[in-house]
Amino acid sequence: MVNTYTYHTSENVIRLVQITDPHLFKDEKGELLGINTQASFNQVLTEIGQSDFNYDIVLATGDLVQDSSDEGYLRFCENVKSLQKTVFWIPGNHDFQPKMFDILNQHHGNISPIKHILLGEHWQILLLDSQVFGVPHGQLGQYQIDWLEAKLKEHPQRYSLVVLHHHILPTNSAWLDQHNLRNSLDLAYTLAPFAKVRGILCGHIHQQIDGEWNGYKIMATPSTCIQFKPDSNSFALDTLQPGWREIELHHDGRIETRVKRIQHAEFLPNMLGDGY
Numbered sequence: 001m002v003n004t005y006t007y008h009t010s011e012n013v014i015r016l017v018q019i020t021d022p023h024l025f026k027d028e029k030g031e032l033l034g035i036n037t038q039a040s041f042n043q044v045l046t047e048i049g050q051s052d053f054n055y056d057i058v059l060a061t062g063d064l065v066q067d068s069s070d071e072g073y074l075r076f077c078e079n080v081k082s083l084q085k086t087v088f089w090i091p092g093n094h095d096f097q098p099k100m101f102d103i104l105n106q107h108h109g110n111i112s113p114i115k116h117i118l119l120g121e122h123w124q125i126l127l128l129d130s131q132v133f134g135v136p137h138g139q140l141g142q143y144q145i146d147w148l149e150a151k152l153k154e155h156p157q158r159y160s161l162v163v164l165h166h167h168i169l170p171t172n173s174a175w176l177d178q179h180n181l182r183n184s185l186d187l188a189y190t191l192a193p194f195a196k197v198r199g200i201l202c203g204h205i206h207q208q209i210d211g212e213w214n215g216y217k218i219m220a221t222p223s224t225c226i227q228f229k230p231d232s233n234s235f236a237l238d239t240l241q242p243g244w245r246e247i248e249l250h251h252d253g254r255i256e257t258r259v260k261r262i263q264h265a266e267f268l269p270n271m272l273g274d275g276y
């Protein structure tokens with residue numbers, strides 16, 4: 001089995017689109033706290049298609065399906081065909097991995113199971129699995145840490161973007177921050193010897209973060225469905241709209257990025273929801 005995907009380009013900039021946390025259901029009409037997650041996902045995909053951002057690949061960063069259904073994963077595979085570029089993915093806490101792997105890996109569309117991507121001459125992307133089965137918080141197991149270290153050692157001359165579902169920087173929401181990546185210190189120790197690591201990208205928190213941690217650019221991205229309110233100790237939703245992220249990896253190691261939100265439809269959740 002091939003374990004590395006090589007994206008050949010002589011361009012000076014590599015462009016990525018990130019979509020995250022679609023939470024699809026078996027039923028196309030399924031709702032999460034009053035938002036039809038299929039409809040909001042469709043709207044995000046439509047508006048990505050309408051944008052003039054000429055992306056090279058797509059990263060889908062977990063919580064693809066809310067109810068472990070075959071139908072949810074199959075519909076995800078069908079839906080992302082419209083993006084017309086290779087889609088790479090990682091699991092989130094809500095994903096059911098046996099089913100997710102079966103369906104996404106057998107899919108003969110534009111979805112790739114590969115977790116190590118070499119892009120052009122200057123960059124690599126490392127996709128990690130931070131799921132702990134059955135619980136919402138995240139942890140990088142020893143296999144993930146060892147794999148990450150091995151890939152960084154194999155390509156020390158490349159700038160690296162590390163991708164995982166769970167968040168590292170706090171959202172200042174106690175209910176959500178207890179579900180963070182628990183062993184971020186292990187990640188820090190693993191990355192520290194490699195001077196060309198530039199960024200860490202996650203989903204999970206259904207809100208935007210553009211921050212910095214140990215010198216790495218930290219990016220978290222709105223969900224394609226419901227949004228969680230920052231700085232709220234107890235569970236609270238936001239009325240911000242579903243979105244996605246554009247990322248540009250420059251040949252000199254710079255990362256430029258921006259969050260986009262849908263503009264041609266409006267999704268408002270049931271604000272009285274008390275958890276998800």
Ligand SMILES: [Fe+2]
Pocket residue numbers: 021063092093094165203204205
């Ligand atoms: Fe999540």
